[in-house]
Amino acid sequence: MSELDPQYVRKGFWINxxxxxxxxxxxTTDTRTGTIxxxxxxxxxxxxxxxxxxxxxxxxxxxxxxxxxxxALFRQEQAYLRTQPSPVGLLANHIKLWxxxxxxxxxxxxxxxxxxxxxxxxxxxxxxAASILSSYIITSNGIEVLVSSPYCGTLQSRPPKxxxxxxxxTATTQVMNAxxxxxxxxxxxxxxxxxxxxxxxxxxxxxxxxPFDASVCKENVTAVQLDxxxxxxxxxxxxxxxxRDKVFYxxxxxxxxxxxxxxxxxxxxxxxxxxxxxxxxxxDQQVMLFDYGPSVSWEVDExxxxxxxxxxxxxxxxxxxQQSFNSPDMYPFSTFNATGALFRSNADVFLRIIAMNSAxxxxxxxxxxxxxxxxxxxxxxxxxxERDLYGGDFPAEVIGCALxxxxxxxxxxxxxxxxxDLMSLPGTVDKIGLANATDLQQSVLEVILVAAFAFxxxxxxxxxxxxxxxxxxxxxxxxxWVKELQAWESSIWAALQIEVSDYAIGPQVRMRxxxxxxxxxxxxTTAEEQLCRMQRMRKSGGFANINVFxxxxxxxxxxxxxxxxxxxxxxxxxxxxxxxxxxPRLDQWIQDGVYQLQRQTYQARGEGTWSRLDQEIPVxxxxxxxxxxxxxxxxxxxxxxxxAPKYSMPLTLVASNRSADELPKKEMQRPVTDxxxxxxxxxxxILDAGDSTEEARDNDSHAHRVDRP
Numbered sequence: 001m002s003e004l005d006p007q008y009v010r011k012g013f014w015i016n017x018x019x020x021x022x023x024x025x026x027x028t029t030d031t032r033t034g035t036i037x038x039x040x041x042x043x044x045x046x047x048x049x050x051x052x053x054x055x056x057x058x059x060x061x062x063x064x065x066x067x068x069x070x071x072a073l074f075r076q077e078q079a080y081l082r083t084q085p086s087p088v089g090l091l092a093n094h095i096k097l098w099x100x101x102x103x104x105x106x107x108x109x110x111x112x113x114x115x116x117x118x119x120x121x122x123x124x125x126x127x128x129a130a131s132i133l134s135s136y137i138i139t140s141n142g143i144e145v146l147v148s149s150p151y152c153g154t155l156q157s158r159p160p161k162x163x164x165x166x167x168x169x170t171a172t173t174q175v176m177n178a179x180x181x182x183x184x185x186x187x188x189x190x191x192x193x194x195x196x197x198x199x200x201x202x203x204x205x206x207x208x209x210x211p212f213d214a215s216v217c218k219e220n221v222t223a224v225q226l227d228x229x230x231x232x233x234x235x236x237x238x239x240x241x242x243x244r245d246k247v248f249y250x251x252x253x254x255x256x257x258x259x260x261x262x263x264x265x266x267x268x269x270x271x272x273x274x275x276x277x278x279x280x281x282x283x284d285q286q287v288m289l290f291d292y293g294p295s296v297s298w299e300v301d302e303x304x305x306x307x308x309x310x311x312x313x314x315x316x317x318x319x320x321x322q323q324s325f326n327s328p329d330m331y332p333f334s335t336f337n338a339t340g341a342l343f344r345s346n347a348d349v350f351l352r353i354i355a356m357n358s359a360x361x362x363x364x365x366x367x368x369x370x371x372x373x374x375x376x377x378x379x380x381x382x383x384x385x386e387r388d389l390y391g392g393d394f395p396a397e398v399i400g401c402a403l404x405x406x407x408x409x410x411x412x413x414x415x416x417x418x419x420x421d422l423m424s425l426p427g428t429v430d431k432i433g434l435a436n437a438t439d440l441q442q443s444v445l446e447v448i449l450v451a452a453f454a455f456x457x458x459x460x461x462x463x464x465x466x467x468x469x470x471x472x473x474x475x476x477x478x479x480x481w482v483k484e485l486q487a488w489e490s491s492i493w494a495a496l497q498i499e500v501s502d503y504a505i506g507p508q509v510r511m512r513x514x515x516x517x518x519x520x521x522x523x524x525t526t527a528e529e530q531l532c533r534m535q536r537m538r539k540s541g542g543f544a545n546i547n548v549f550x551x552x553x554x555x556x557x558x559x560x561x562x563x564x565x566x567x568x569x570x571x572x573x574x575x576x577x578x579x580x581x582x583x584p585r586l587d588q589w590i591q592d593g594v595y596q597l598q599r600q601t602y603q604a605r606g607e608g609t610w611s612r613l614d615q616e617i618p619v620x621x622x623x624x625x626x627x628x629x630x631x632x633x634x635x636x637x638x639x640x641x642x643x644a645p646k647y648s649m650p651l652t653l654v655a656s657n658r659s660a661d662e663l664p665k666k667e668m669q670r671p672v673t674d675x676x677x678x679x680x681x682x683x684x685x686i687l688d689a690g691d692s693t694e695e696a697r698d699n700d701s702h703a704h705r706v707d708r709p
Contacts, residue, residue: 003195004537008505010148013548016536017240018144018197025548028145034138034544041554045134048558049127051565054084058568058589060119065585073101073112081116082592087127091120137550142194145539146240151506152532153522154450164511164520169454171510172502176455176495184490195538196501197238201493203228203251205486211254211402213341216292221368223256224482226489230408230417233444237500240534247444248408248417251492253457255401255485257368258351260394263291266308273300285309288395292351293324293336303336304353306396314357317466321458324349329427333453347402348424350457354399354484356392359466361476364390369397369481370465399481401457407432407448409441425452439527447503447531448496455495460488504535590616602626 009028016024029037061081066074080093094113155168175192182190188199208225210217217223230248233239241247266288290304303322324338325331325348338349354369365372376389405425408417420432429437429445437445464487465480477483502510507520523529590596599618602608609621620626 004145004147004505004539005509006539006542008147008149008509009539009543010146010533011543014146014240016144017242018234018536023547023549027546027548027551028143029544029546031140031542031544034140034546037544037546037551038135038138041134041137041551042131044554044558045130046127048554048561049123049130050086051558051561053087053123053127054565055561055568056119056123057081057084057090060116061589061592062585065588067584073097077113077116078588079592079597082589083594087120087123090116091124094120134550134554137547137554138544139547140541140544142538142540143543143545144197144536145543145545146533147501147504147535147537148533149505149509151508151522152504152529153506153520154447154503155454155507156521165454167511168507169459172455172495172498173459175498176491179494179498180487180491184494185487194540196497197536197538198235198497200490201228201231201236201497203489203493205482208254210256211347212256212258212344212400216258216341216400218257218259218368221257223254224485226253226255226485228252228493230406230419233448233500237497238536239444239500239531240536241440241444244410244412245438245440245444246410246417247441247448248419249448250406250408250422251452252404252406252422253401253485253489254347254404255399257481258292258398258400260290260396260398265289265291265302272305273298273302290353290396290398292322292398292400293339293342295322295336297335303351304396304398306353306355308395315359317357317359317463318355319461319463320353320355321461322351323456323458326424327427327431329431330425330453335458342400344402344424346421346423347404348456350401350403352399352401352457353396354463355396356394358391360389360391362387362389363475365476365480366478367476367480369399369484370476371397399485401485403456405452407434407445409434409437409445411436425449439525440530443525443527443531447500451496451499454499455492457488457492459495460491501535501537504532587614590614598629601629605629 011028011030013025013027015021016026018024061078064078064081076097077094080090080097085093094116098113155165178192179196182188183193183196183199193199204227206225206227207222210223211225228249228251230250233247233249234241236249239247266286268286272287272289286308288306288308289302290306291301292303294301295303304320322336323334324336324342325334326345327348330348336351338344342349356370356372360376361372371393372390373393374391376391403425404422406420406422408419411418418434418436420434423432426432426449429442429449432445434441434445464484465476523532591600593616595617596613599608599610599613603610605627607626608624610618611620612618
C-alpha cells in the first residue's frame with residue numbers, strides 16, 4: 001500500500017474509536033507543533049513532580065515528628081527535610097550524613113536514613129519516567145491519521161467493467177502483489193505493511209467435504225476451506241466506525257480438485273468451434289477442451305481450451321479462470337454457467353485451470369494439481385551430470401471453488417452483530433437482507449461489495465510453483481495446490497484492504513493518467529460523506545498525534561499539585577484552624593524552617609529583638625542590625641519589646657513553649673536568685689563565642705527564669 005500523500009491527511013481533533021471514547025481523543029498536527037507541545041509537556045511534568053515532591057516532604061516531615069527526645073541525627077534529618085531539597089539533593093545529603101555518623105552506632109543510623117534514601121531514589125526515577133512518558137503523549141512515527149480527500153468515492157460497479165476498471169485494477173495489482181509478498185506470505189515487517197492499520201487479515205485453512213456434487217471432485221483428494229471468520233472492518237480495513245455502526249465481513253472459499261474424467265476432448269485445430277479458435281495460436285495442431293459448463297463469452301458448451309502444442313515447447317505453466325455468479329444482478333459478469341454437478345444456489349463458482357505445459361521437476365511430484373511422474377529424456381546439467389526429469393502427468397488440472405460472503409451489522413441495542421446467511425455476492429446492498437442497517441452501515445457494505453467484485457479469484461494468473469519448476473528444485477510439497485489457494489486468498493484480502501482505503505482517498509488518485517471522473521461515483525449522500533472521514537491509515541513523518549486525555553491529565557495534575565502545594569504549604573497551614581488541627585507537628589515544621597533556625601541562632605548570640613516567633617518568617621524591631629554569623633560573637637544587649645532600654649539583658653530566652661508575648665514581663669527580666677525553686681526553672685548560660693570554657697566559668701553567668709513545659 002503506497003504512502004499516504006500529506007495533502008490527504010486530516011488535521012485537527014478526532015476520536016480513534018479503536019482506543020475508546022476517552023483514550024481515543026486525538027489531535028493530529030504537524031511535527032513542528034508536536035515538538036513544541038513535547039517541550040511544554042516536559043516543563044509541565046517537571047513542575048508537577050517538583051510540587052508533588054514538596055508535598056511529600058511536608059507529609060514525611062509531619063509524620064516523623066516526635067514529641068519526645070531524639071538524637072542529633074534525627075534533628076539534622078528533620079531540619080534538612082524542612083528545606084525541601086530536590087530528590088538528588090536529599091540523596092546526596094543523607095549519604096553525607098551517614099558518612100559523618102558512620103562511626104557512631106552506624107547500623108542504627110543506616111536504618112534511620114534508609115527510608116529517606118529510598119524515597120529520594122524513587123522520586124528521582126519517577127521524575128525521569130514522568131518526563132519520558134509525557135513525550136509519549138505525542139507520537140510522530142507510524143501514527144494513525146484520518147484521510148481527508150475531495151476525491152472520495154468508489155468505482156461504478158454497474159454497468160459492467162470498463163476501461164476505468166481495467167486501469168484501476170492494473171494500478172492496484174502492483175501494490176497488491178507487494179503487500180501479498182511482504183505482509184501475508186512472510187512476516188509483516190516491511191514498509192508496505194506498516195502503512196496499514198492491520199498488516200494482514202488472517203484466515204484459517206481446514207479440510208472439508210467436496211463443496212459440489214461428489215461426482216465432479218477428484219477421488220482421494222480432500223477439499224479445503226479458507227475461512228476468514230467474522231472480521232471487524234475497523235481494524236481489518238482501517239475504518240473508524242463508532243461502536244453503534246460497526247460492520248463485520250466474512251469470506252469463505254471452499255475449493256476442490258475437479259475430476260476431468262469424461263470432461264475432456266482433443267480436437268484438431270480445424271475442428272475447434274470458431275469462437276474458441278479465435279483465442280488459439282494458429283500454429284496449434286491439437287487442442288484439448290474441458291467441459292465444466294457452457295461458456296458465456298464463447299457461446300459454446302466447453303469451458304476451457306488447452307493448447308497441446310504449448311505442452312510440448314513451453315516450460316512455463318499457465319493459469320486461466322472462469323467465474324459463474326449466482327445472483328441475477330451479477331450474472332452479466334459471469335463467463336460460464338455452473339450447471340449440473342457444479343451448481344450452488346448460495347455461492348459463486350470460480351474455476352482455475354492450470355496447464356503444466358513442458359514444465360519439469362528434478363523429482364516426482366505427488367501434488368494432485370502438479371502431479372509429475374512422467375519421465376522425460378535425460379537432461380544434461382551445466383555441471384555435466386545427466387539426470388532424469390519429470391513432466392506433468394496430464395496437460396492440465398482444474399480447481400473449483402465455491403465463494404461465499406457473510407455480512408453483519410451491529411444492531412440497535414443488541415449485544416452482538418445481526419448477520420446475513422452465507423451467500424453468493426449480492427448485486428446490491430438491499431439484497432443482503434439487513435433491514436436494520438443504518439445509512440452509514442449501508443455505505444460501508446456498498447464499498448465492500450464493490451471491492452469484493454473488483455478482486456476475486458479470477459484476477460490472478462501467477463503460480464508459486466512456477467519458481468519451483470525447472471530451476472533445480474528437487475521437489476515441491478504434496479499440498480502445493482493448497483499453498484496456491486492460500487496465496488490467491490491472501491492477494492484477495494490484500495486487494496480488499498487497498499480498495500476499501502481507496503474509497504476515502506479516491507480511486508482516481510491511484511490512477512495518475514485518469515483525465516476525468518467518468519466511471520467513478522463521488523460521495524454525495526450524508527452517510528457517504530461521513531464515511532469519507534472515517535478511514536484510518538498510518539503515516540510516518542511530517543505529522544504528530546497528541547493524545548488529548550494524556551495532555552489534559554498532565555496539565556490538570558500539574559495544576560492541582562501546584563495549587564495544593566502553593567496554597568496548603570504556603571498559606572493555609574498558617575491559618576488558625578489549620579494550626580490547631582496540625583499542632584504540634586506543624587510547630588516543628590515552622591521552627592525547623594531556615595528563617596526560624598536563623599532567628600534562634602541570633603537569639604542564642606543575644607542579637608535582635610524578635611517577634612512573630614510562631615510564624616514562618618520572624619522579624620526584628622525596625623532599624624535593628626545583625627552581625628554576620630561567621631563573625632566571632634560580641635556581647636550585645638537586647639530588650640523585650642515594649643520595655644525601656646534600662647531593662648536590657650545580655651541574653652534572651654530560647655527554651656520555652658510560649659512566645660515572648662505570652663511570658664510575664666517581670667518574669668522575663670528577673671535574674672535567678674538562690675531563693676528560686678530550681679525545680680520550676682532552668683538556668684541558661686550564654687558563653688561568649690571567643691571565650692574558652694574555663695574563662696566562661698569565671699565570668700558572671702546570666703540566668704533567667706523560664707517555666708518548664
